[in-house]
Each structure stands twice: as C-alpha cells, then as structure tokens.
Amino acid sequence: MIKKTILLACLVLTINVFAQENVPKNDGVKTISSNYTVVTNAEIHVSPTQVIENGTMVIKDGKIVSIGNNVSIPKNAVVTDLSGKSVYPSFIDLYSTFGVEKPKRSGSNSRTPQYDAEREGHYWNDHIRAEQNAIDKFSYNTKEAEKLIAAGFGVVNTHIEDGIIRGTGTLVALNSEGSNANRILSTKSAQFLGTSKSATSRQSYPNSIMGSFALLRQVNMDAKWYQTGTAKEKDRSLEAFNANKNLVQIIEAGSKMNALRLDKIGDQFNTQYVFVGGGDEYEYIKEIKATNGSFILPVNFPDAYDMENPFLANSVDLADLREWNQKPHNPKILAENNVTFALSTYKLKDAKEFMPNLLKAIEAGLPKDKALAALTTIPAQILGKSNEIGSLQTGAYANFLVTSGDIFDKETTLFQNWVAGTKNELKPLNQKDIRGDYTFNLGNTDYELSIKGKIEKLKSQVKADNKTLGSKISFDEDWMNLTFSTVDTIKQEFIRLVANIENTSAFSGKAIFPNGNESTFFATKKTDSKAADDKNEKDDDDKEAGDDDKNEEKGEKSDKDAVANTDKLFPVTFPNMAYGFETLPKQETILFKNVTVWTNEKEGILKNTDVLIKDGKISKIGQNLSTNNAQVINGEGKHLTSGIIDEHAHIATSSVNESGHNSTAEVTQEDVINPEDISIYRNLAGGVTSIQILHGSANPIGGRSAVIKLKWGESADNLLYKDMPKFIKFALGENVKQSNWGDVETVRFPQTRMGVEQVYTDYFQRAKEYDAKKKSGQTYRKDVEMEVIAEILNKERFISCHSYVQSEINMLMKVAEKFDFNINTFTHILEGYKVADKMKAHGVGGSTFSDWWAYKYEVNDAIPFNAAIMHNAGVTVAINSDDSEMSRRLNQEAAKSVKYGNISEEEAWEFVTLNPAKLLHIDDRVGSIKVGKDADVVLWNDHPMSIYAKAEKTIIDGITYFDIDRDKKLREAIKKEKNELTTLMLQAKNKGLKTKPIEKKEKAHFHCDSEF
C-alpha cells in the first residue's frame, strides 16, 4: 500500500517540479513550474536545538526559501496544512553503499599465491584504489531508496566498499523522482578508506591487519614523494590520493581498537580521520575521546542469546553476555563524553531496523537532541555541508520529515519524508482516529464493536449476546472493512461491514450477510469510551507480552526489546570481560617481611629478608625494614622473585604474521597489541610480567616487535615499555622457505636455505645504499622497510632470529659480520649447542625451548640439553614459550634445565628472568630484585621452580595485577553476573523478544607459524 501511495505522489510531482531548462522536449509542451510549495502550522524542528511553534516553511526548486512563524505565503503556492504535526530535518547516513554494487571477486580460481599487482599505471599494490570514484559506479536504486526513505533518511553518502583506500564517495539525495542531475549533492564528498583488501585482486600483500596499517603509512609517504615530481613513472592511484587529500577522510575502523590504532597513523600524517566505529567505543572511552576524531556509529545492537539450552549457554563468555546489555549504551556514553558522532545504518541488514535500535539507545539514556544531531547537523558538519543539509534553514535543501509528534517516541507515526521539496507519503496524513466503542444493530441483534490498537494497525472486538465473535478490521483512506463471525459460530459464516467514515462519533455503511443479502447499518460511539479505551489498551498490552507472541511481527518484537535490557547498565570493566578490574588498580607501597628473596644479583638467594617496594620501584632490601603506610605482607615460607620475562610470545596481539612479502620490516606488533587477551591474565597468574610480542616466522625478514608489561586492564599504549628497545623478528629454515605450507606455495623466493642468505644480503645491501643516500642529503623516496633495516645496520635495532639448524645459524652470523653488526638473539635456536662456541664469539644470545622437538624435520636434532650446553659455553641463555599455555608455566620450563644438564637452580631461574631481560636490553629496569629497579615481582607459595609452586601475587611497577585471593572473589562475581545476565536473557525470550542462537567465538591461539 505504501508503495502505491508513493508512486502516485511521484507521478503528480514529477510533472510539476522536475522539468529542466536546457533540455529539449519532444513529448509535449514545455512546462516549467514557478509555483511555491508551502507547509504550515507545524511544530518545526529547525535543528536539534531550535523549534518553531506553529511554523511555516516556503519551498521552491527543492530548497527552503523562507521559514518561521511570521512568513508570508506567496499567492502561487500549494499549501499543506500540518496542524498538530511536527517537522524534522530528515536523516543523513554518512557511511553507505547505496546504489554502488560491491565489486565482484577476482575471477581466478588459482590457489597459487599472487605477489604482483594486476593493474598497470597504478600503485604497486592493488588494494590501494584512491583513483576510484563512487560516482562512476553509481546507479540510483529506487527499491533501496524506498527503504531508506521509510526509515527517515533523506541523504546518504555512498562509496565503493572495497579495498584499503577506496577513493571518493558521493553524496546523494534520496530523490527518487529526480535524476542524477539533481540528486547528486556532491560528486566527491569524501575519501573512503578501510583495513581489508580489495575483492578484485588476489595480490597477497597485505594479508594481515598489521600489513594494512603499514601499507597505509607507506602510501602516505609515497604520495608525498610523488608530489615532488621525482617519480619516473605515472601512478594514477597516488595522483588521485593527492587530489583527494583535502577531502574528509572516512575510514572503516569497525572497532574501538582499530580506531585507536588508525588514529595514530592519521596523526603521523596530519590527517584526522572520521572513524566508522564498531559500537564498542564505550569500553575505551577515555582513549576514544583523546583521538579527537568524529565517529560514525552503528546501532546494530545484539539480540539476546537463546540461553535455554544450558549446555550451549555454558560456552557463552561473560563479555558476550555483557555486550547485549551494554552496547545500546554506547551512543549515550559517547555523548556524555562529548565525542562527536553521527549514527548510521552501517551493519544493519535492513534500514527498517534502524529506528527500533535507535530507540533502544535513547531508552538507554541517549538524549533525544543528541540523537537528532547525530542524524542531521553532525553528519552535515562532518561533510562541511551545514548550509545545505541537516537543518531547516533558508537556502538549505527542503529535506524533512512530517510526524505525528516527537520523532523519537515509539508511538509516533512518520507520515511523510520530503526530499529536495518532493513529498514521499509513507502514511496518510489525516488518518482518522476511529478507535473507541460503538454499538450497532443488524437484524434483531445488538452488537458491540470496540476498536483498539495503533492507528496504523487497528484491532477489533465484536460482541453479541455476550459472546465475543471472531473479527478482523482494516481502515484505510477513510474506508473501514470489518468482518466478523455470526453468532452461530458452528457454521463458520461471516458478516462483512463496509463504511466510509466521515464522522467518528457515528457512521453508517453497508452490511453483507452470509447469504449475500445486503442492508444498511448505523453505528454510534459510546460517549465515555475514550477513558475506557486507554485503560483497555494498557491491559491488553500487558497480556500480550505474556502469551500472545507467536503471531507478532518481527518489527513489533524489536520495538519491545528496548524494555528488556537497558534498565541496568552492567559495570564496564578494564578490560571489559571476565577478570577485568572495575577500577584500575593503583600503585602501592608494599613491604614483604621475612621472605626468601631470589635477587638474581651477587647476593644470591636471601632468606628471611624484607623487601620494600615504593613508587613503583624496589626501594629497600634488608632485615627488619619498616615504613609507614605500607601494606605489609608476611612472606614466611614464601619466595619473592623478579617477574618472569618471556622473550618469545604471541599473546596480546591481534595479528602475528604478515606473509604477503618475503620481507615485512615495515610492519610492527606495536600496531596490533590486543590488551583484551585473557592470556595476559593467565600469564600473570603464572608469574609473567614482561614479554616480547614477536612477529611470526613466515618470512626471512619479519616485522618489528612490541616489548610490553602485562598490565592487565590498561590500554595498548600503556602496556608498551617507555623508550622501548627496538627489535625485529628474522626467521630461518622451513617456515620461511614455506616447506610445510602445501604444494601451491612454491613460488615465493626463497624456497631453499641458499636463497635465504641472498634475501638477507640483498636487503642489507639495499638498506646500506638507501641509508647512504639519505645521509648524503639527496632526495630519496622514504621507504619504511629500508628505514627499519638501516636501523639494524646502524645498531639501533636488534634482531631476534627464529632459527633451528646450525648451517643457517652460522650463515646469518656471517652475513651480519659482513655488514658489521651483530645478531642480538637467536630464538628457538635448537641446534645452538652445535655452534655455541661460534655464538659466543659473535656475541649473540640464545633463547630456546626447554624440550620441544620432532614436530618438523629441522628439529630432529633438538635436545633438551641445549640450554645447558650454550650456557656452559658462555652464551646468554633464555628459555621462552612461543605458546600461551607454556608461557604460564615458564618457571617449570626453567626447572627442566636442572634436570637436563644440571644447571644450578639460581642460574636456571635467570633463564626466565634476568637473561631474557639482558637479551631484550631491559636488564637495567627489570630482571632482578635490586634497589632502584622496577617493582616487577612475584610472590610464590613455594620454591619458584617447584612443580608445586603457585604465584600468589604478581606485581608490576608496584601495582598488583594478579592476586590469588582477588581471583577467588572474581570467580564468584563472574558466576553471579553470568547468572543475572542469563536470567535477563531468558526473560527476554519469554517476553517474546528476538533472540539469536549461540555461536561461540573461537579463541585464536597463535604460534609463530600462525598464518595471520
């Protein structure tokens, strides 16, 4: 029905408005209208903050000519009286793909990886597509437009959602009656960006988010260089990128974490991105606010899980349960924190889900003026189009909505959506309210009719002889149709009434009886019916929620969802998941009394000793220490050690490998730290305080490391070491030559150990030449990869190299020596024992597994005595994990050196504390218990290398991040909260709300072979 109405409206208006001056006319005479369109007597919301009561708006050629409550109406005006109605600016969606088909997947079915670009004359990477313009692919989609119009939208900012740089978007008015000649408000409205690859190309790089970030940086640098005119070849992508530089830059971040990461890239190149968010921004609100960026937020709030099956329900994590409760609060929390945001249909399956979801956010506390601003003035302002769209001011497009009242009220009807002065009728404006109780008489029977429900969706009840008869009512364009069963219900016969209702207090019409006879009926409204009506309706609704849900339409269900989960906001913890802190823990002054202290210094193991930590540092070590205001911990029978340091970890990261190139020095783990990895907490429980997050081993030259402290609850940036030592991962052997990647992966150089040497020599040589050119003051193309490798040559960055067999270990040392630097660490180094003397001479450390072997051909000669032999030969030895399970038992792994090779306990302990600190160049700060060092300590209930030992407290910088007693309390709290949320979800289902089946997210478990 709506469709028909719109179509009808269209036909009429097309004739009136859209004749263009310079277009020849061959199907009739030329008619150009100079009439005005006027709406009057409405409550006009000019903007979220300005309302004109009883206002009039004069429109010509799609724009507002004048607006106010004292406006003179031109004589040649078609006037619509909107008494009792409200007018709002229509909505703007800043992130859309309207009318732009998603590019098709590249046709090739080949599984052989492709390393080169498919295009010519463009950037070397196919996923950089700045030269694309949405306008070239744009085709107005009337059907989609209809949905958006019905949802209140008037303008959308569409683009080609494909690639890392996606080119320009186009701002389109949803003017279905117009043509692209007047719909397009801006052909190049913004430049769009994202983090995932283009579907159109199979080019491998980048195959990780880390790589996407690095590529984004390099493009910025290349564009700058290209501008200098020194490039020898044409690059249409870079030309376009430079041309688009002054446009608004909208980037699809998709999550709070990516927004924070991308903001740093923006800062580096003086670009303030507008972020398309993930709806989870509230979890890091402080950091989100600090980006100073504007956000485009989705309202795809999750449905409750169907928790009826307890076995399945068990597997849903607290974080996923909380999300249901918390996400509707996201816009409100951002508003409270003055983060500028627009709202979008992003991630919704259908535009009609928009308003019900938005109402949830409003119910959760989002102020209505902020909601309206997020849909009107803010998107306009982000695009720099405030004069044209987003508010109803003179000169702006006449894009507005006509409603029955408050646009953010559940009961409000949206009657019309005007786009550029063109009316789209959604519901009849003057629908009579025929609700009430009536009586009428047919034959010899008195009937009582009561009409209830929403104006758009009426419900009827017909009674006769104290019987309720089955009935169905419809009312449209003043015509009512009512069908009800006869009093003799056994017969299943029906009486039909049809009436044109002019007057709602009494009306007459035609009755058609089962036998085909017709007669006239006359219905009168009961006088007191209004009050009774209201009450009835309420009772009815309540009842409905209880039992009558099966026949409800989905739309109505989600309406009600608002009630279910917004009442109480469950606390947002740091991180926002199980074992998170409600408030971040604080630095304390702590005095350990009478504890056995493993100093890792010349003092050795001190029994019955006191240790004071203060201001985040180890302040005093001695006997009978006392101090004011310290928390005193009785250490009798317990052991205090410095925190465990894992030289080789892949936890707390969103991405391990960028394997799209054989060298990826340009990528860095710093870009992808994930502070919400439960492994951080579990490692704390194993006494680990610092780790090096290494890139994987997919390529000879991998990415850069992040060296972090496991400060559970802190943001990614706060985990990083201050003045972090610079590291990079190299790798040798089977992984880099892709030996175990399957038969198709045989095209990337190198495929042999012989090739690996040449990769290194090539890159070091080129980096040397690059650095020389840079230092000479000549112009050069800034290349992050070369910069990083030059840092190695300049001894500013250290290599930790994944290595197994002796030949390649020896080779890399020789290559390094040729270029006059040393390898810092061989990690894994399983055949280190075969070349320990050469390692000692070179000055490289060995960070090894305690006892892993036999998983690949190259580890056949790996022996658990490796650590002992290297140590005895004078090499600095560490024992690492490369595994999130083993890392929480590194104390036991160290103990294996006592078994395999008779290393003393004190020295074995240094394998997981002081020695990795030395290898990471942080031994001036951590790795031993020494006055002045960071207070990164662990209190154990037993000898720290005993299999029976447990960490009771793990402290970093004087802050207790793990406490075994707190852990016990948290277990109870988690159970309680999960039960509460489960009950709420079960209630939601009982109320008939939409639920979704349980799907458990699999946790990624990374090793250095992980292909991400």
Next chain:
Amino acid sequence: MKQLNYKILAFAVLLSSIVIAQQTPASKQTNAISIEGATAHLGNGEVIENSLIMFNNGKFTFVGSANTKIARQGKVMNATGKHLYPGFIAPNSTLGLVEVDAVRASNDADEVGAMNPHIRSLIAYNTESKIIESMRPNGVLMGQITPRGGRISGTSSIVQFDAWNWEDAAIKADDGIHLNWPNPFSRGRWWLGEPSMLKENKNYKKQIEELASYFAESKAYQASNKSPRHLPFEALQGVIEGSKKLYVHVDGERGITDAINFAKNTNIKHIVIVGGYEAHKVSSLLKQNNIPVLLQRVHSEPNNDDDDYDLPFKLANKLVNAGVLVGLENAGGMERMNARNLPFLAGTCAAYGLNKEQALSLITLNTAKILGIDNMVGSLEVGKDATLFISEGDALDMRTNKLEKAYIQGRDISLESHQTELYKRYSNKYKQQ
C-alpha cells in the same frame, strides 16, 4: 613423476638417518636384583621409606621394608636417599605411529574412513622411534598406542618401550576400540565463508543414531553365521561381548552423558571416557556407573575466557574427590615428544589439590586399572612385572626427576637416547677446545 620418485627417495634417505641411533633393547633378566634403602612410591597410594624391593625373572619377588629380615637376592643396590617408582604409563598415545609431524611420509596415525574398528595400531608401531627412547629417561616406560581420526578410529594396543619389534613390545594386544563421540557443537565451514565459530551441531542426533545402528548391525552380525565376513564388525566383537573396552573420546557434559546412555542402551559393558574436560560436571553419573576417565592434557588452557585459569590443573582433583577413577592422557598438539612430560602433568595435579601419591596413581596404577593391565603392571607389587625406575628425587618435579636406573620386565634398560648422545658429543667438543 621422476621428480616425485626423487622426493620419495630423498625422504627414504632422511628417514633412514632418523632411525639409525636406536638403543639396543636390554636382554632378559637373568639375575635377581635387590634395591635397598630407597623411598618406594608403590603407585597404589602407599609409600615405603627405607624400602627393600627385589625382583627376579622379570617379576617383583619382594616389596617391603629394608628392616625386614629376609635374604637379599642377587645383586644388591643401595639406593638410600633415592626414590623408586613403578614405570609410568602413557595412555591414548600415538608414539611410534608418527616420527616427525611435518613429514607426511612418517605419519601412520590416521587411516581413511569413518568406521575403522578393524584398524590396528600395533602393527604400525615403530619400536625404533627416536621419540620413544626419549621417554625412558623421564620414567615413561609404557604406552597405549592409539590410532586417530574418523568416528571409530580403530584398535589400540599397550606396549612397553624397550623392544626389538612390535610383537616383543606388546603388553596387551588389541585392548580396546576408540570412538570419537560426535560433538554437540560444530564449526562454521570457513572455506565456504561461514564464520569459524562453534554452534549447535544440527546433525548431532543423527550422528548418534548412526552409531547406534552401527552397533546394532554389528551385534546382529555376531549372532549370524558370519558369512560373508565383515572385518569391521568382527573387530567390534570384543567390545560387544565385554572382553574389550570402548574408549569414548568426549569432552563436554552433554556428550559424556549421551555417551554413557548410549553404552547402556547398547549393552556395552566397559567404557572409558577419554578427554573429559567437563567430566567433573557429571562426576556422580560417572561414579554411579563405575566409568573411569582418562583425563585430557593437564597442561592446557581453559576452553573459555571465563573459566578459572587453573581449571585444567585441578580437574583431576575434582574427579578423584568425587570418587571417579582417573588416569592422565596427553593427546593434542605435539603429543608424542611431550609425552615424556607425563610425570609433570601428575605433579601439577598434586599442586592443585591431590596429594603426591594420589597424583602418582594417575599415571601408574589408575591407568593400569583403566586399561585392564593392573594384574601385570602399574604398581610395585609382588608378582607384577618389574617395570620400575630409580630417581634421584621426586619424579613428579622436573628439578628432581633424574633417573639412575630403569627396568622394564626386570631388564636393565638403556637411559641413553639420540638426545643424550648429541649432548655428550657436543659437550665433549667444547671440552676439547
């Protein structure tokens, strides 16, 4: 093709280089041995300080206190201050079936097909595996060699780790059949673009019905004249009659319950739960039905973010306290080379609730009982195989698990390995420099 042949040849050469270093199996015990003064951990929960242990012809002849006035038989060894243990048993293991994970040619663990009860691990068991000899210096002296994959993976056998060939190695051939219970969860097919999440397995019921019907058919076959012969059904005969065990590999609460009901409905007498991550949630049902658990790798991460960080560490304690018979298994990634860490899995169970002797039982007598070999091995008891070792200290703790001697069936086995040889060779290299 020619190139392929070269590749095969190359593999053959590589593999032959893998197997040359095997230790020579020890010869049969000919003289009695008496070990005196050690702390003997019997495996049944008991400890004898200052013990006297004697064995002859491969069997224990005396287990008791050194204060006992009894003639010492044969060679007498003083082990004062040392610890004596029964040999550890690694159940549900693929030792000897795979040498190097990444070398496909060395992998014999997983046969094609869903219903493979007739597939026998024993005949593929490679006694010359370099990984097997590396078990012995840690006290792991026996294992249940188990095929992988499919719905019914095949038939396992129990072996000892010092033998010339699989016939010599066998302690109990074809001891049981291994069934991978259907998962109530299934994973999205990522290659079809589905999210790789777990969700309800819509085929779960059907998969159980398939199993029920397979067992019913098999049972009917046993009663028939068995012509034509049906190899898989014949292999199931022992399980159906109750002479063999059915090892059901299953982790979830729902799956375990369904598996138990399945066994009841199909009249299978002996089932063992293997894995059992959530067995603690149905411990009373397990106890009621007298069903033991070979508990999943203790050194693993909890399945869910919300789980207690130490949940896998304390599962054994929960089950033991509920009265369930528990042994430890170690299947999963890198399971073969890591099987030597079995004692430390038990050690962790002791750190998280059990006493040390209870923890020891998890890898000795309990496992022997579960596998049905406790009449032969699993504890230091007169009449049982003299499969034992002497450790410098507590064998469940890595610092003190240092073996001086180990015996399998009374045979004085080598504690050397490919690894110890390399250790010696390279230690000497640097000494000479």
